[in-house]
Amino acid sequence: MEFKDIKDVLTMAAFRPEADNSRFPWSKRFPGKKSVIVNVGRGQVKWGFLDKKGKVANEGVADGEFMDVASQMASEWRSQSDDGWIGVSLNNRFIISLEHNLSRTQGWEDTIRNNPKSLLGTKHDRTKRYALHHNPETSASLVMACDDSLIKSVEESMRSHNLRAARVCCGLFAMTGHLLNRINTDATFKKQELIVVTWCDGSLCVLCQKNGQWQELRSRSGLAPGDSSAVQQMLRPYIDGASPETQVVFMGESAENEFKQNYFDMLGNLHVTDVTEPHQLWSVLGNY
Amino acid sequence: MENIIHDLKTERPNISGGLPVFYKIIPIAFYLAVVLSCVLCLFFFMNFRHQTASKEVWQGRLNAANTEKASLIGKQTEMVGTAQKADGLAKWLEGSRPIQPVTVAIGRSMTKNSTIAELTLDRNPELPAHTNMQLKINGGGSEQIETTLDSITALNFQTYSANQTRGQNAIDFEATLIWNDK
Numbered sequence: 001m002e003f004k005d006i007k008d009v010l011t012m013a014a015f016r017p018e019a020d021n022s023r024f025p026w027s028k029r030f031p032g033k034k035s036v037i038v039n040v041g042r043g044q045v046k047w048g049f050l051d052k053k054g055k056v057a058n059e060g061v062a063d064g065e066f067m068d069v070a071s072q073m074a075s076e077w078r079s080q081s082d083d084g085w086i087g088v089s090l091n092n093r094f095i096i097s098l099e100h101n102l103s104r105t106q107g108w109e110d111t112i113r114n115n116p117k118s119l120l121g122t123k124h125d126r127t128k129r130y131a132l133h134h135n136p137e138t139s140a141s142l143v144m145a146c147d148d149s150l151i152k153s154v155e156e157s158m159r160s161h162n163l164r165a166a167r168v169c170c171g172l173f174a175m176t177g178h179l180l181n182r183i184n185t186d187a188t189f190k191k192q193e194l195i196v197v198t199w200c201d202g203s204l205c206v207l208c209q210k211n212g213q214w215q216e217l218r219s220r221s222g223l224a225p226g227d228s229s230a231v232q233q234m235l236r237p238y239i240d241g242a243s244p245e246t247q248v249v250f251m252g253e254s255a256e257n258e259f260k261q262n263y264f265d266m267l268g269n270l271h272v273t274d275v276t277e278p279h280q281l282w283s284v285l286g287n288y
Numbered sequence: 289m290e291n292i293i294h295d296l297k298t299e300r301p302n303i304s305g306g307l308p309v310f311y312k313i314i315p316i317a318f319y320l321a322v323v324l325s326c327v328l329c330l331f332f333f334m335n336f337r338h339q340t341a342s343k344e345v346w347q348g349r350l351n352a353a354n355t356e357k358a359s360l361i362g363k364q365t366e367m368v369g370t371a372q373k374a375d376g377l378a379k380w381l382e383g384s385r386p387i388q389p390v391t392v393a394i395g396r397s398m399t400k401n402s403t404i405a406e407l408t409l410d411r412n413p414e415l416p417a418h419t420n421m422q423l424k425i426n427g428g429g430s431e432q433i434e435t436t437l438d439s440i441t442a443l444n445f446q447t448y449s450a451n452q453t454r455g456q457n458a459i460d461f462e463a464t465l466i467w468n469d470k
Contacts, residue, residue, distance in 0.1 A: 010315050015306045022295030023305060090296070109292075113299065131294030144294070151296050168297035181291065288293045 019085040019166045022113070025288045026087065027054055029166065033082040037285045038066075039171055039253075040154060041091040041201045042222035045069040048282035049080045056279040056286075067157045074161035086163050087285055088154055089171030091203050094146035096173055096219035098207075099123070102141045104134055131170065133177040136184060140214040142207075144173040171253065171281050172200040172221070176207070178284050179251045179275065183209070192247055195238045195270070199252045199259035200281060204231060208238055231263050239268055248272040253281035380416045387411075387419060389443050390465065394423065397439035402428030405458060409465075419465040421447075426458050433461055444468045 008014035016031065017024040026035070032052050039046040044063050051057040058080075062069045070077075078084045103119050105111075112132050117124040119132070120143070128145040135141065151168055158165050176198045183189045183196065196207040205219040218234050248270045252259055255278045264272065277283060387409050398404060406424035425432055433452060440447065450463040 009307075009311075010318065012312070012315060015309065015312055017305045018303050020297070020300060021303045021305055022297075022299075023292070025292050088297075109294075113295070129296045131296060133294075146296055152298070155298060165297050167293070167295050169293050169295060174293045177293075178291075285293065288291050 019083065020164070022167065023109075026167070026285065027287050030054075030082070030085070034080055035085060035087065035166070035286065036077045036081040037087040037089065037282055038077070039089040039091055039201060039281060040066045041203075042224070044201070045073075046201065047073070047077065048279065048286075050282065050286045054286050056282045059279070059282070066154055070157050070161050070163070074163055077163060084162065084164050085166040086158065087166050088158075088168045089174070089200075089281065089285060090146055090150060090154070090168065091171055091201050092222040093150045094144055094170050094173070094203075094221050096142055096144045096170075096176070096205050096217065098214055098217040099141050099143045101139045102132065102134075102143070108132065131173060133173070133180065135180075135212075135214055137212055138214065142173070142176065142180075142214075142217065144170050146170060167285075169285070171285060172198055172203040172205055172219070174288070175200055175251055175253070175281060175284055176205050178288065179249065180207075182275070183249065184212070189249070193243060193245055195242065195246060195248045197235075197248060197250045197259075199250070199257055201253050202258070204234060204259070206234055206238055208241075225258065226262070228263065228266075231259075232266055235263075235266050239266070239270065242270055246270055250274045250276065251280060252276045254279060380411075390419075390421075390440060390445065393439040393443055394436055397432075397436040398425075399428060399432060399435065402426065402432045417467055421461075421463050421465050423461040424458060425461065429459070433459060436461075440465065 005014070017029055019029050021029065030050075034052055034057075035050045037048050037050065039048075043065065044061065045066055046059065046061045048059040049057045060073075062073065077086055099120075108119060109132075111119055112130050116130045117126075120130065123143075124130075125145065127148050129148050129151055130146075131144040133142040133144075154168065155165055176196070179196060179198060183194065190212050193211075194209045196205075196209060198205045202223040202225065203219070203221040204223060205217070207217045208215040216238075218237075220230060220234060223230050248267050250259070250272055252274075255276055257276070260274065260276070390409065391407065394407060395404065403426045404423070405426045406422070408420075408422040410420040410422075412418040412420065423436070425436075437447060437450075444467060445465045446468050447463040447465060450461070452462070453460040
């Protein structure tokens with residue numbers, strides 16, 4: 001037994017999960033500690049510094065690939081996080097799809113990481129890593145597939161700069177799951193006809209929901225800034241098929257986001273409820 | 289697990305989820321012991337200070353009592369001395385008390401043919417009750433001595449070591465008078 005073990009017991013640190021334990025939410029892994037969350041986009045990297053209370057203390061952005069930005073920012077990221085743990089949100093080279101009748105046996109959270117083929121069957125691609133979000137009341141599930149090579153390259157870059165990945169996730173998928181959970185717990189929203197739109201730094205996910213049933217989903221990652229035609233192409237089928245009672249529920253990565261500024265007009269006369277909070281992406285990733 | 293965000297990273301083996309909550313009793317017991325120790329130390333320290341102050345008070349009282357005791361002993365010694373002096377004075381008074389009636393009785397016992405030539409009554413300093421009497425009578429004779437001794441005996445004095453010397457027309461009588469208080 002080393003002195004550190006005794007110290008960890010006396011400071012209660014030994015009773016907390018390790019920082020990279022994916023079974024626990026971020027707030028339980030870093031209670032009273034500073035942390036850094038990085039959002040890796042297409043040709044752009046954003047980061048947010050969370051203080052000891054889990055609130056956003058500062059944020060920054062740099063153009064370039066993650067490997068280049070990390071080489072410049074690694075020391076600052078380390079200084080702003082206790083023990084050098086970083087949370088990474090991948091915002092490129094992923095796709096979200098809607099599937100039905102996927103197995104939900106106990107421990108599916110571990111199975112989708114360790115043995116996704118047993119859950120996805122023929123849909124499994126060995127060059128991808130997967131995450132799931134189930135509709136608690138129907139058989140529908142959201143499946144997010146991200147390039148395995150991207151994750152490995154990010155992990156390798158972090159290791160080379162003496163950074164440690166506490167979590168690698170998809171920010172858009174996390175925001176979408178968070179928003180769908182909120183809708184599911186709100187009885188008035190749940191029964192309505194909704195178009196759920198989530199936007200995270202150039203990545204878009206649009207889901208049509210009727211009476212709590214997920215009908216159709218489209219997503220694109222790494223859209224170029226100002227690529228309105230791609231956005232319009234995604235939104236058009238939903239807007240054309242919308243009834244006058246259809247509502248749009250929107251969540252962006254921050255209060256002032258590109259979609260709100262440039263693409264809200266594409267939603268036409270539909271009633272839009274913007275549930276975006278300040279630092280939405282950082283607060284979702286820093287709490288759950 | 290519902291609200292926990294997914295994780296895509298390569299899993300590290302043997303990731304700890306933390307020790308079981310039950311074992312929190314160990315650090316809690318440790319901190320309780322530390323706090324209890326501090327409280328006890330504080331209690332003992334306060335008690336020690338209180339006892340030290342109390343000891344000083346009682347030490348002061350002891351010193352005052354000793355001083356008072358010494359003063360009382362001094363007064364007692366003085367009183368004992370005074371009592372001894374008074375006792376001596378009382379004994380002296382006791383010894384001297386009958387002398388005056390004795391002189392009167394001796395004087396009155398003289399017949400018309402006898403006169404007192406010399407009368408000395410000396411009190412013994414060691415034994416104040418003992419009075420040495422030296423009496424020189426001109427004229428008279430043994431009858432006069434008998435009469436005088438009867439007068440003295442009537443005053444409850446007894447004569448010891450009586451010695452008389454007969455001279456020419458005079459008698460020297462010497463005796464020790466002792467008060468008989470029966």
